[in-house]
Amino acid sequence: MREIKFRGKRIDNGEWVYGSYTHCRDVDGNPSIIPFRANYHVPVDRETVGQYTGLSDRNGKEIYEGDIREGDHAIYLIEWNAEKAQYQAKAIQTKTVLIKHCSFPLWQYVEDDGKCRFVVIGNRWDNPDLLEG
Structure with a gap:
């Protein structure tokens, strides 16, 4: 459920x-x-205000809208995309132009154990410095 x-x-x-x-x-x-x-x-x-995505990060921490995750090549903001009706990770800071401003659906990060293969490192309100380029 x-x-x-x-x-x-x-x-x-x-x-x-x-x-x-x-x-x-x-x-x-x-x-x-x-x-x-x-x-x-x-x-x-x-x-x-942010909704729980229904997913947890690699460490079991619940993922909410507005959370920030770090990837190999970028910092991502977790957000809701109403047009696609899905939660996504939007590249905010990146070391490569190939993914700048790209968004990736959260479901693609879910492992067999049901957890996402990344770690939440903060959120946009407590850690705004993580979103600065």
């Missing part, structure tokens, strides 16, 4: 919260996440 969950940075303290996304808004219009096994919602920064 597919696990549907989200993460976002709390408005009050900037900590990550994981759970179910809800359309409930606080007085400032911020969306909320209901933490798992909780009966309250936490307002989060809408720019930081």
Whole structure:
């Protein structure tokens, strides 16, 4: 069964919260996440909300939209492609012009054990320096 969950940075303290996304808004219009096994919602920064891809990296870490992975020749940003209805790794920094601005579907990185063959090294909000060229 597919696990549907989200993460976002709390408005009050900037900590990550994981759970179910809800359309409930606080007085400032911020969306909320209901933490798992909780009966309250936490307002989060809408720019930081990302969905779990359903995949884990080589070390078993869950992969979310906005995560950053390192490859042999590039730094990639994990994002949703609505046109193709798939999660993908988009080359942001690269040592070769051949893959600059190219995107690759995440499914092509999945090994027989169900984990992706790469490691998540950060995310776009906590580690923006990883995306700078």
